[in-house]
Amino acid sequence: MSMELMVKAMKAKVGNPLRKLVLLKLADNANDHGECWPSYSYISEQCEMSRRSVMDHVKKLEKSGFLRREYRKGVKGNSSNVFHLNFDENNGLGSETPALGGESPALPPSESPALPSESPALPLVNLLHPEPVTLESVNESLKDLVTTSKKSALDFSKWPALPSEQVFKDWLAVRKQKKAKLTQTAVNRLTPHLIKAVATGCSVDDVFALCASRCWIGFEFDWLVNAGLVAKQAVKADWSHAVFDPEDPLI
Secondary structure, three states: OOHHHHHHHHHOOOOOHHHHHHHHHHHHHOOOOOEEOOOHHHHHHHHOOOHHHHHHHHHHHHHOOOEEEEEEEOOOOOEEEEEEEOOOOOOOOOOOOOOOOOOEOOOOOOOOOOOOOOOOOOOOOOOOOOOOOOHHHHHHHHHHHHOOOOOOOOOOOOOOOOOOHHHHHHHHHHHHHOOOOOOHHHHHHHHHHHHHHHHOOOOHHHHHHHHHHOOOOOOOHHHHHHOOOOOHHHHHHOOHHHHOOOOOOOO
């Protein structure tokens, strides 16, 4: 798997969320040269969509210039497509230019080694990263995950950090189950409590993991103290709020 291709696939504008999922899966299987050869059935299983849908999305990605298919035939008569990913800056919506090279002719068996019809399962990394990762790449993919609204994107810049992808997805699932859509107002109201929790030595991951485990759609700093996530000694050590009140009109 190539992390560089995964980042490029995440940033690519393909015009359809399922098509982007297929592109991400191809990038997930590709080597550093952008080559991979998963079968349509394998992609279908991993992306949880029909084989026909996968084939249609692959054709449209090829038409937009994001990939080129190469037909290969092995010595045993088995065949497979080799996908060559291409994230040229000219790629994008509305492109009518067919992928360069088109379909490549099958090579003679002596020059074409048999390729496996299925690639080994690799973890799909929406905002999907293996270790090690950088904070910047995680933040970027998480923002893509929760900012798919066509109206506006949510701003998490005031949070001290973003939680890990799995923890954040678990918490969003709790909100979805309780029909509590994540809005900018909700994000803003959580900000001061997150900042206070981090200041007392608690991680953002711990906060949202606690919320997910207790089915909280939100939280307040006092809840973290009562739940034992934040030590009471740390709260007592932070005595500045008892002396300085930023909302006091006399200050």
